[in-house]
Amino acid sequence: MARSAKLRRPATLASLAAELGVSRTTVSNAYNRPDQLSPELRQRVLETARQLGYPGPDPVARSLRTRQAGAVGLLFTEALSYAFRDPAAVGFLEGLALGCEEAGQGLLMVPASPEADHAHTAAAVHRAAVDGFVVYSVPDDDPHFAAVQQRPLPLVVCDQPILEGVDHVGIDxxxxxxxxxxxxxxxxxxxxxxxxxxxxxxxxxxxxxxxxxxxxxxxxxxxxxxxxxxxxxxxxxxxxxxxxxxxxxxxxxxxxxxxxxxxxxxxxxxxxxxxxxxxxxxxxxxxxxxxxxxxxxxxxxxxxxxxxxxxxxxxxxxxREKGRAASRLLLERAEGRCRSISLPTExxxxxxxxxxxxxxxxxxxxx
Amino acid sequence: MARSAKLRRPATLASLAAELGVSRTTVSNAYNRPDQLSPELRQRVLETARQLGYPGPDPVARSLRTRQAGAVGLLFTEALSYAFRDPAAVGFLEGLALGCEEAGQGLLMVPASPEADHAHTAAAVHRAAVDGFVVYSVPDDDPHFAAVQQRPLPLVVCDQPILEGVDHVGIDxxxxxxxxxxxxxxxxxxxxxxxxxxxxxxxxxxxxxxxxxxxxxxxxxxxxxxxxxxxxxxxxxxxxxxxxxxxxxxxxxxxxxxxxxxxxxxxxxxxxxxxxxxxxxxxxxxxxxxxxxxxxxxxxxxxxxxxxxxxxxxxxxxxREKGRAASRLLLERAEGRCRSISLPTExxxxxxxxxxxxxxxxxxxxx
DNA sequence: GCGTTCTTCTGAACCGTTACCGTCACTGTA
DNA sequence: TACAGTGACGGTAACGGTTCAGAAGAACGC
The missing domain is CATH 3.40.50.2300 (Response regulator)
Incomplete structure (x- = not known):
């Protein structure tokens, strides 16, 4: 039984529940709220899951339901190859990655397709499953940036002009x-x-x-x-x-x-x-x-x-502080909007x- | 009407379809398959979408349905701060990012939580909505790596020991x-x-x-x-x-x-x-x-x-070539599995x- | 003996989309 | 007039979960 289920198609939370003779809720709780069911049952669920090769709740389905992706989108300078060779950009990336890591958030580098591909230029921006965007040093007229602004998500720009209603971090x-x-x-x-x-x-x-x-x-x-x-x-x-x-x-x-x-x-x-x-x-x-x-x-x-x-x-x-500031601004959004941070230079x-x-x-x- | 819909809750493909008096399929097609409907109707759909503030199909819902996330997961050396200061690691990242960009795939840096947080150590790995994983130079006994191996996804390791049944890239x-x-x-x-x-x-x-x-x-x-x-x-x-x-x-x-x-x-x-x-x-x-x-x-x-x-x-x-090779191995998986690439040194x-x-x-x- | 509380588990309603297949009007042909 | 072919669009059923309001039963206090 278990074997056939495994062979036919990947196990799901529902199939696992059926196999165990419990409700889906219970299986879900076994993963997300251990206090909501008895330790024995939880053990049994986890054990059966292992046997069936069930890898745990599907991240995408979970995201759909909970309405959060657990990741921050990063729109980087279009010419990626040069961005990584610029120690300043890498330092920013480091700070940002660190800030995200501490918050348990992923950092999704959104691919900026070549200009040539006109129709799909910003498609990747629309496809990005993220909870917010950080945009770093893109040209003022970047089409990807325009696409980011269309998405109804928190946004922080860095090393770019200050924009009405958009959080900002930079230096003078x-x-x-x-x-x-x-x-x-x-x-x-x-x-x-x-x-x-x-x-x-x-x-x-x-x-x-x-x-x-x-x-x-x-x-x-x-x-x-x-x-x-x-x-x-x-x-x-x-x-x-x-x-x-x-x-x-x-x-x-x-x-x-x-x-x-x-x-x-x-x-x-x-x-x-x-x-x-x-x-x-x-x-x-x-x-x-x-x-x-x-x-x-x-x-x-x-x-x-x-x-x-x-x-x-x-x-x-x-x-690095610029990166950290960007992540803070994005992740700790609570109080009055539209903040602008200018960091000191020496x-x-x-x-x-x-x-x-x-x-x-x-x-x-x-x- | 349009206004109230906008205020009540974000517009969805369904609400847009209702507003237009067409089926959801048609709205979906307007975005994904322009050839499947008349240009006039498509224009009307897009126009109404703009008025209603509909930002286009939800990426997460789309991913759930199509079963692809459009992103590659990257498990990086746990100590992120040092990784970014290591030019070799940054070079790898550059190559990988470039390979992903060319394929139109995002690159998700998975946060590696501190060891202390025992229970949730690898939670981020389970939460990552990706189509495959690249693991770069993590210690042999890394718990995040173990979690990655549990997910039923393509996997490439780099600068790590060659593992049975796992694609690999490295140098001698x-x-x-x-x-x-x-x-x-x-x-x-x-x-x-x-x-x-x-x-x-x-x-x-x-x-x-x-x-x-x-x-x-x-x-x-x-x-x-x-x-x-x-x-x-x-x-x-x-x-x-x-x-x-x-x-x-x-x-x-x-x-x-x-x-x-x-x-x-x-x-x-x-x-x-x-x-x-x-x-x-x-x-x-x-x-x-x-x-x-x-x-x-x-x-x-x-x-x-x-x-x-x-x-x-x-x-x-x-x-850089290591990064590119990793992305190739992951994205162009077609032929016989379990390949291992060893790049030359000088x-x-x-x-x-x-x-x-x-x-x-x-x-x-x-x- | 009975109401109350707690623990443990269930049912059903979503989340927003796309795949698959069907329908329907219209056109051209014999 | 009947019929196959084509283009444009609609209906239904997933996709795989989470969540909330309870139900069932046990434990408890008085």
Missing amino acids: DRGAMAGLGGHLIELGHRRVGVICMRLGRDRNDGLVEVARQHAAHFHVQRARLAGLQDAFGPEEWSAVRVVERFDHTVESGASAAAQLLDHDPGLSALAATSDILALGALEELRRRGLRVPEDVTVTGFDGIPEAERIGLTTVRQPV LMIGQTSGPAKVADAPWFSGL | DRGAMAGLGGHLIELGHRRVGVICMRLGRDRNDGLVEVARQHAAHFHVQRARLAGLQDAFGPEEWSAVRVVERFDHTVESGASAAAQLLDHDPGLSALAATSDILALGALEELRRRGLRVPEDVTVTGFDGIPEAERIGLTTVRQPV LMIGQTSGPAKVADAPWFSGL
Whole structure:
């Protein structure tokens, strides 16, 4: 009997109940509310379940009935491969995963299908069985993000613009970068080259006009560039060359640095909007035999471990805390809605920034 | 009418159908099979759905009916915080996430509850609404892993022992480490100190006897130590000091190196079972003013980018490909079951390994 | 002896969808 | 006019559980 049931089709709570001659409720209770039935019966249920190969209540059916999935959905930067290579993104993921784990919630990474597949672009978002969404650093016009907003679920965005009625966590990218810019100015840097990550969903490796800077689809990059502009002032900023790279890699940073230096060998500083890119700039400078910071100053942003190890001047941001904050906001939603958390940053002055070498005032370099 | 329905309770496919005066099937088809109904009716359905605030078919109900969740479950190293700091683990995750994304599948990170919570330890595994599981580098006796095996779903394990009837992907840790050991021996190293990651679920920071090495609960560490033993031979190996560290961090590597050097300042080489630990060893050596490789040789394992950048002698393993292979194995299950994939590794001889300094034969160091 | 309480278990109503098969109107053909 | 073929839509029955309000019987107090 038991065998045939096993062979015919997977055992269910109902078939198990029938086999035992008890009600479904009782079997359900055996798993979910041990105090609701006698220990002996419970043992018998569990024992029979094992014999029949019943693996316990089906998670999906349970979710349907209880109206909770026990998981949080994560919409990550579309280009997954780069996301995992960005220590800041990984740090965020770590914090978020930790927060979810502590709450016993799963973390579902929602697949972002390629743009090409127009009709089904956001299908995965609609298919995700989750109790809420965290959206991390997607471009403003991302169709997946739009789909997420359509679902009637709690939502937290991170490293994105503050949106009406949507919980938010982030840092003051603009202010922090302005602080770093101020540091450069204090050191006398005026001929500065800037390296930034991609500003839109399209690949655009090269110089960036001010218009494109302001129209950037990625909030974080837009804000950081604006911060530098704040520090330098509009007129000086218009003379600053900004180079964009689609791929967020050390090699990209190197090639961007090369492009800037080829254009103006007299640059006294290279400011990158991420540490990864700054590492690439350092590599390129080493290749060219230029000393840091004696010949050229280099700065980054993020405060990744490797940057810290080599003493890069950068802004340290609490990436893990961002993840934790996001999970908290999502999971502990109780009081008045629409909260916005801005975490503190720290300007880390390392060994890669120094006084600008002023060509026509050599004595100045000693400052 | 529409308003009241919206206020009373969230709209469902049925309520929408009632509102429209069509059958539920038709509404369902409007979403899932556009070719099954006239474009006009479909438009009308979608339009009414928008007005009623119906967000489309409920993912959970759909999953229950179609018997597929559209997601892959991932059981990751219990200590999540360390997993995300291990570039090898992150690389695996990247490959896996990419493979899932391409297949349009979600990736659900299953929360591993703390051991303390005995009864519910594996509850999250039972709650996971997934179509299959990937298990990555968990200890042999992990209760979550046991729970995964109970679920009647496809399963792939990675960086774990090969199990009867379970798909598997990994590398030849033992052989690769034996190769690295051979390299050390060729260079004349005999007084070697070894630094390894934790060997069990318990914290045991310190020296490791051979018995514990063989009883290690983590397959990868066990295999790598065994590989070194293969290279050195049993008798020489018994003289080699192995130090274990629970936390997988650069600092741990440094402190382990310090412990080894304090014990035997005459060590000519430090072999770590991971690049992260090796980086720590390099740091400690720098602190002590010892040159690498002139005074001490250092080797790692994994081939993480930073190691490559500084020219660490190590074994490069294709971590991303491991992830991709796991996703392939899980998602393209069709032919004869129980496949095992072993990916190739590459011995990377960098600038951190050199000939052993032989105390009583100084000329030897010039070799 | 009788009402009360407790324990243990049952019945039936959902949860929101999709699969399967049937129906019905309409068209073209002989 | 009859009939098969086709496109568009409807009805019914799962899918596998959870939950709540009780029923049946035992234990208890007075």
